[in-house]
Amino acid sequence: MPSPLAPEMSRGRPAAAYWQFDVADAWALLDTSVTKGGPGWARDGFERFLARVRIVAVSEAALLLFDLPWDRARVTARPIGSLWPESGLAALSDLLASLANAEADTILTRQIDRMDRLTDVVLTGWRSSDAPNPLLVSVSVQATLDSREALLAFEESPPRSLISSLPIPLWHVDARAAGRVFDRLRADGVTDLDDYLSRRPDLVEVACEIVVVTEANRDAVELMGAGDPSELLRPVSYLFSMARETARRVMLAHFAGQRNHTEQAKVRTFDGRVRDVLLLVTFPVPGEQLDTTLVMMIDNTARLEAEARLRQIEADFSHAARLSTLGQMTASIAHEIKQPLSAILTNAETSLRWLAKADPNLPKVTQLAERIAASAQRAADIIARIQDMAGKRQPRHVQLDLNEVIREALNFVRHDSEERSIHVRLKLDEDLPPTIGERIQLQQVVVNLLVNSAQALEAVAPEEREIYVATYREEPGSVAFSIRDSGPGIPAADLDRVFGGFFSTKEAGMGIGLTICQSIVAAHRGVITALQPPAGGAEFRVVLPADPRTSQD
Amino acid sequence: MRDALADLIEVFGFEARAFGSSESFLAAHAPGLFGCLITDLNLPGESGLQLRQRLRALEPSLPVIIISAQANPAASALALSCGALAYLTKPINDQVLLQHLTLALGQATPRA
Numbered sequence: 294m295p296s297p298l299a300p301e302m303s304r305g306r307p308a309a310a311y312w313q314f315d316v317a318d319a320w321a322l323l324d325t326s327v328t329k330g331g332p333g334w335a336r337d338g339f340e341r342f343l344a345r346v347r348i349v350a351v352s353e354a355a356l357l358l359f360d361l362p363w364d365r366a367r368v369t370a371r372p373i374g375s376l377w378p379e380s381g382l383a384a385l386s387d388l389l390a391s392l393a394n395a396e397a398d399t400i401l402t403r404q405i406d407r408m409d410r411l412t413d414v415v416l417t418g419w420r421s422s423d424a425p426n427p428l429l430v431s432v433s434v435q436a437t438l439d440s441r442e443a444l445l446a447f448e449e450s451p452p453r454s455l456i457s458s459l460p461i462p463l464w465h466v467d468a469r470a471a472g473r474v475f476d477r478l479r480a481d482g483v484t485d486l487d488d489y490l491s492r493r494p495d496l497v498e499v500a501c502e503i504v505v506v507t508e509a510n511r512d513a514v515e516l517m518g519a520g521d522p523s524e525l526l527r528p529v530s531y532l533f534s535m536a537r538e539t540a541r542r543v544m545l546a547h548f549a550g551q552r553n554h555t556e557q558a559k560v561r562t563f564d565g566r567v568r569d570v571l572l573l574v575t576f577p578v579p580g581e582q583l584d585t586t587l588v589m590m591i592d593n594t595a596r597l598e599a600e601a602r603l604r605q606i607e608a609d610f611s612h613a614a615r616l617s618t619l620g621q622m623t624a625s626i627a628h629e630i631k632q633p634l635s636a637i638l639t640n641a642e643t644s645l646r647w648l649a650k651a652d653p654n655l656p657k658v659t660q661l662a663e664r665i666a667a668s669a670q671r672a673a674d675i676i677a678r679i680q681d682m683a684g685k686r687q688p689r690h691v692q693l694d695l696n697e698v699i700r701e702a703l704n705f706v707r708h709d710s711e712e713r714s715i716h717v718r719l720k721l722d723e724d725l726p727p728t729i730g731e732r733i734q735l736q737q738v739v740v741n742l743l744v745n746s747a748q749a750l751e752a753v754a755p756e757e758r759e760i761y762v763a764t765y766r767e768e769p770g771s772v773a774f775s776i777r778d779s780g781p782g783i784p785a786a787d788l789d790r791v792f793g794g795f796f797s798t799k800e801a802g803m804g805i806g807l808t809i810c811q812s813i814v815a816a817h818r819g820v821i822t823a824l825q826p827p828a829g830g831a832e833f834r835v836v837l838p839a840d841p842r843t844s845q846d
Numbered sequence: 847m848r849d850a851l852a853d854l855i856e857v858f859g860f861e862a863r864a865f866g867s868s869e870s871f872l873a874a875h876a877p878g879l880f881g882c883l884i885t886d887l888n889l890p891g892e893s894g895l896q897l898r899q900r901l902r903a904l905e906p907s908l909p910v911i912i913i914s915a916q917a918n919p920a921a922s923a924l925a926l927s928c929g930a931l932a933y934l935t936k937p938i939n940d941q942v943l944l945q946h947l948t949l950a951l952g953q954a955t956p957r958a
Contacts, residue, residue, distance in 0.1 A: 628915050632847065635915075635937035639850040642940040646857040661853060711888055712916075 310355030310434045314373075317428040318345035320393045339386040346373055346389060349429060358411065358434065381408040381416075385432070388418045392430055397422035411436035462513035464588040466529055468547060468576070470503035472583075475548045486548040490541055497541050501530035507584070516590060518564035532588065535559045535567065543574055547586075552576060560590065569593040607812060612685050614809045615737055618744060619683050625708040629675050633668035640665045678704075681733055688731040688816075692840050695728055695735075695764050695772050696721045702739035703762070706747065714755040715747055720763040726839040728772050734813045738821075741806045742776045742833050749780030749831060771819075772839050777832040788823045851884060851938070858944055860951070868892040868900075877905045882931075882950040884943075887914040887921065898928050909950035913938060 319342050348369045355361075361368055361376060368376065377385060384403040391401055397420045405414040414436040420427065474496075475486070483489050490496055509525035519525055533540035539558045546554035558572040570590040577583050619626070640661045647653045647661075678701070703717065710717055743760065750758040759779040767773040783791060792811040807823075814821040819837035826832040848864045855862040863880075865871040868889050883901070887894040898910050909931045914921065922933040932946045 631915050631936055636847050636850045638937040639847070639854050639940065643850070643854045643857045646854075646940075650857075657853070664850065 310358040311350075311352040312348065312355055312432045312434070313350040314389065314430045314432065315347040315349050315426065315428060316345075316389055316393070316430050318347070319343070319389065320428065321345075323390060323393050339383060339390075340374065342390060343374055343382060343386050344372055348373060348376075355434065358436065358438075360410075378409040381405050381414065384416055388416050388432065389430060392418050392420055395420070397427065408436070410438060413437045460512060462516040462590045462592070463510045464506050464513055464525065464529075464532070465508035466504055466586040466588050467507050467584045468504045468586040469584055470505075471500045471544065471547060474500070474503070478548075486545055490544070497537055497544065498530075500544055501533055501537075501540055502528045504529045504586075506532075513590070516560070516562065516568065516570075516592060518562035518566065524563065529588075531563075532560065535561045539572065546574065547576055550576075552578065557593070558590075569597065608685070608688075611734070611737070611809055611813065614741070614806060615682055615733075618737070618740055618806070619679065621744060622705060622709060624712075625706065626675075626679060628708045630672055633672040633675075636668040637665050637672075640668070682736065684733075688734060690729050690731055692727045692843075693730050693732055693735065695725055695774060695837070696723070698730075698732060698735045699739055699762060699764060699774060701732075702736045702743065705736075705740050706743045709744075709747060710760070713747055713750065713758060715750055715758040715760055717760045717762065720761070722764050722766060725764050725766065725772050727843055728817075728837045729840050730817045730837065731813075735817070738810045738813050738835065739774070739776070741810050745806065746776060746778035746780065746831070749778055752781050753779060767836050770839050770841070771836050773834060773836040775832055775834045777826055777828075777830055779828075779830045782825055782829055782831045783823055785825055788825065791823050792821070847886075847936075854938075854940055854943070855884075855947070858947065860947065866890070868894070868897040871897070872900065872904075875904065877908075880908065882909045882911065882947060884911045884913060884947075887912060887916070887925070895925065895928060898925075898930060902929065911943075911946055911950065 322342055322345055348371075351361075351368055356368065359376060359378075373385070374382060384405045388401060388403045392399070395401060400417060400419045402418070403416045405416070406412065408414045411434075414434060416432055416434055418430055418432045420430050478486070478489065505528050506526050509522050511522075513525060514520075514522050517525060517531075525531075529540075533543075536558050539556060542556060543554055552575065554572075554574045554576075556572055558570055560568050560570055562568060568590075570592050573587075573589040573591070575587040575589075577585055644658045644661045644665075647655075647658050682705075699719075699721065703719075707717075743762075746760050750760070757779055761777040762774065763777075764772065764774045792807050811821050814835055814837070817837055819835055821833060821835045824832040824834060848866070852862040852864045860881075863874075865874065868885075869892065871883075871885075883897075885894040885897055889897070892900075894912055894914075898912070901908055901910065906929075910929070911932045911934065912925045912930045913934045913936060915936045917935045925933045931950055934942060934946070
């Protein structure tokens with residue numbers, strides 16, 4: 294097969310190409326029409342003329358120049374109007390018509406400034422006196438290839454030029470032998486190949502042997518664990534070694550005249566590994582090179598493994614952030630647990646004192662014992678909540694009330710806020726529709742934002758430390774919450790960077806909290822934004838989709 | 847905790863009244879009505895310390911015992927310098943509370 298572009302052409306130098314036309318029918322038209330050639334044809338006239346021109350021969354250079362398929366048989370069967378650029382048709386028909394009035398061996402020329410990628414085109418036509426058929430006209434086309442245009446066309450052109458440069462394993466396969474078998478079967482009256490194959494399953498084997506790989510790219514070689522491309526240039530049987538069923542389905546697609554066939558498949562490589570791939574087969578249609586069926590494989594294994602690893606890393610990261618937040622809240626947590634413990638202790642001591650008296654107030658002691666039990670339960674709940682937050686977990690998405698998520702998160706930081714004299718103001722929309730999400734993860738986001746705000750408020754006098762938490766409906770189909778503080782705020786220039794990771798204005802800050810918040814919000818198909826509210830301070834808004842099942846909007 | 851303390855004080859043999867906030871206490875306050883005030887530092891609204899300040903004006907001789915979950919020396923020093931009789935940290939040691947109460951109420955032994 295000649296190289297895609299002859300060297301002269303790729304350097305933009307003139308190239309010549311020959312066409313031979315049988316103009317008998319076309320010239321016959323000239324005799325009957327009012328105008329006999331020359332310039333000024335009515336449009337209708339020249340099209341009818343060209344429709345009667347038959348292509349007898351065309352040189353390889355012409356095929357290249359006109360960017361036509363190699364299959365000459367196909368080219369000569371088509372009307373010239375579909376093969377030549379429209380911008381050249383008028384000149385060609387004029388040339389051919391003019392030759393009708395010229396003597397044999399007269400050379401006429403026509404020029405065309407630009408015909409698609411070709412510039413400075415010169416058409417030279419003549420009728421040879423010693424040709425077997427006097428009505429055979431030869432036309433040579435000389436042109437300069439606009440190299441930039443050619444390159445663009447080259448890149449867009451059919452796969453023959455792309456095989457080495459695509460970063461996807463790609464095989465060229467010659468499936469014509471199978472096509473011929475199908476033709477014979479059809480001639481024998483077979484219409485349902487699936488049925489036929491059930492009765493003659495050996496045909497699948499045969500097909501795998503007669504269909505051969507003619508080219509394979511570097512990525513294909515790598516995928517198959519081969520050392521050399523030549524190892525791949527053999528019958529396609531090896532591609533379907535693990536999946537004869539796949540081969541069968543490809544055959545069915547071929548038989549049915551489908552353009553494409555895709556399916557998930559397993560492939561055994563030459564070094565014994567099994568790869569999960571997405572198999573894509575594209576069959577050629579008339580006009581394209583019929584000897585080239587494209588087979589591509591997109592390796593799923595690597596992709597699936599990478600996705601799984603990434604999910605694991607995200608989960609680990611998220612977990613680490615939760616532990617870090619909990620670590621920061623140790624004092625809060627200790628304080629929270631102390632409350633029920635203190636009550637238990639005091640109530641127990643009171644009970645003992647009663648029981649030590651001569652006349653114990655037993656109903657009172659019973660009441661105290663009940664209070665002890667209740668306090669112990671409260672302590673257990675607090676610990677459970679913390680363990681929940683600290684645990685490594687598989688996310689479970691359930692229907693949630695955002696208001697509850699926020700209230701629970703506030704519980705975590707309540708003591709901390711009180712310590713720092715932070716006044717938390719709540720404005721929760723009680724009619725908020727539910728959302729779907731992972732409770733602990735969303736709490737993590739809220740806690741993170743609250744902790745950040747609390748830390749920002751260190752910079753402000755105690756009596757001015759405020760955090761505003763609100764839930765609201767942003768637009769139909771979504772719910773939102775915002776957390777605003779009365780602190781120094783975030784500089785406008787940093788508003789976009791805050792989620793970028795390792796951004797922190799705190800001395801010991803690691804700055805991973807907001808990145809995790811963003812990744813959790815994104816996983817919930819929501820959006821988190823940092824703002825500079827007009828009243829000052831910093832504000833974070835999170836919008837989440839509402840549960841579509843209960844949406845009333 | 848409020849109820850627990852009230853019950854503890856009663857088993858000591860004293861009478862106790864519990865209030866949910868500084869404001870509700872002040873609403874019920876009249877000089878001489880109470881023998882001692884036990885208050886948490888952390889109150890909704892006005893804090894325990896602020897309450898102590900108010901009482902300085904209203905009834906300077908009323909003994910105040912402050913309790914808190916924070917074992918913060920700075921807070922305790924502050925409380926004592928404001929004239930609190932004692933600063934106790936939770937969980938409250940009942941024996942210690944009894945001692946302070948007794949001192950506050952000026953009685954050698956509680957009624958049995």
